[in-house]
Amino acid sequence: MSKEITSRSQDYSQWYNDLVIKGSLADYSAVRGCMVIKPYGYALWENMRDALDKMFKDTGHVNAYFPLFVPKSLFEAEEKNAEGFAKECAVVTHYRLMANPDKKGSLMVDPDSKLEEELIVRPTSEAIIWNTYKGWIQSYRDLPLLINQWANVVRWEMRTRLFLRTAEFLWQEGHTAHATSTEAIAEAVQMLHVYADFAENWMALPVIRGVKSESERFAGALDTYCIEALMQDGKALQAGTSHFLGQNFAKAFDVKFSDKENKLDYVWATSWGVSTRLIGALVMAHSDDEGLVLPPRIAPLQVVIVPIYKGPEQNILINEKAAEMVKQLKAAGIRVKFDDNDNNRPGWKFAEYEKKGVPLRVAIGARDVENNSVEVARRDTREKQTISLDGFTDTINALLDQIQQAMYTKALAFRDEHITRVDSWEEFQSVLKDKTGFISAHWDGTAETEDKIKELTKATIRCIPLDNPQEDGKCILTGKPSTQRVLFAQAY
């Protein structure tokens, strides 16, 4: 990692934007606060989506789709939820345009097309979904209801950043209904572990599993479980959340079921989601100054083969060899591209695929064909080695596994180095300022103290880790008694 990104300079924003844009993941769009996800970035998202989707299905969930628009009356039904999102909603008030009589060639909203009831563009779908579930659930036999949807949502943020906080983003949201509180909590926790599993094993991104403090909790939830990751600049990023919603939404939308004893009760709910923000996490956790570094398991391209030749004879010879390699790799399920584009020279291609974070680059030239070998360069370490074409596919597979593992190990080491146990307020401030990262410290458990710390340092409680060891201590700020340490950090 370079000095540029270890310090929290003002250039960090620029560094991040360059990675995303020059890595061909996404770009700013003509719509304020919204981004265009480019084909390469979308292919990455598809790989992430497919892996997650399989994990959801393996845990018994099915996919469905609900409307983009939420009538205001439904939106406001769950009071806390509505209040939490009210300040960032896009609202549809009219359904028609007309020619502007005062300005030729321009359109205006037709005042006669005003909607009787405004439609909220979903910032999240609890309301519309629970209104639907009301008609689907009568008996304990209808439970549990385990549904996920892949969708876009809109949150009208004042300031946006590519992937991390855009006005519109893609995500999945699971919404489940259960007969008992215990079962719903188990579901919320299970999905948290699914997310953590995905982050660690697919994205090579170590995360801390925890629960949010009351003031950081999802609006309308009784508990918010979360995974928290650490970025290379020492700031934390909430990478996924899973909420135990209690009976709040069931009560707001009157969703009751008869149990085995024919007693009526409200159902218990969860919701959980991860978004394209994960791509931002990926970029900030692994990239270096040469560009993106993508973990092999989700990289759109795992291997790129670059031919190096002088003259058409060599070209033909190398192309034949490369075609053979591509065939072998594809047969082994490896995502490979042979870049035989003659417009760009090898050096240009090397740099290009490094920016895009392709895990392995294979260079093949005349001398390689002669030696029955190729040169392989790892993106994560930038090491090059010459390998034999005998057992080529196995070697590549092994290298991809090694890269996946090494990226995780490296990120984990960085993360662990940046969890600091702190017992004094002075140290708390100096660690935040100089070392950055997570701080494990005692807290008196009050929202007032949490607010005060945020005001003084911009650090918030990221989570209370699951299975957090209990120990007596004194609050870092107030000195009041505390029973456990919690994790603080400045966050995205």
Added chain:
RNA sequence: CGGGGCGUAGCGUAGCCCGGUAUCGCGCCAGGUUUGGGACCUGGAGGCCGCAGGUUCGAAUCCUGCCGCCCCGACCA
């Protein structure tokens, strides 16, 4: 909504203070030589200098208004 910065070719920019036919790089097009770490040569295309108004013989440059973008705050379950 406050504070700062910026709008000049597809992208990145110089010129603005001190007014006089818009600079350079990348990219693009054509041809050729090249190809083991972002090649080179030659030729070429591409501009309402953010928009509107004003001052002036003359405005990218000065003045006024507007619009847009970026950064820092506020905001971000």
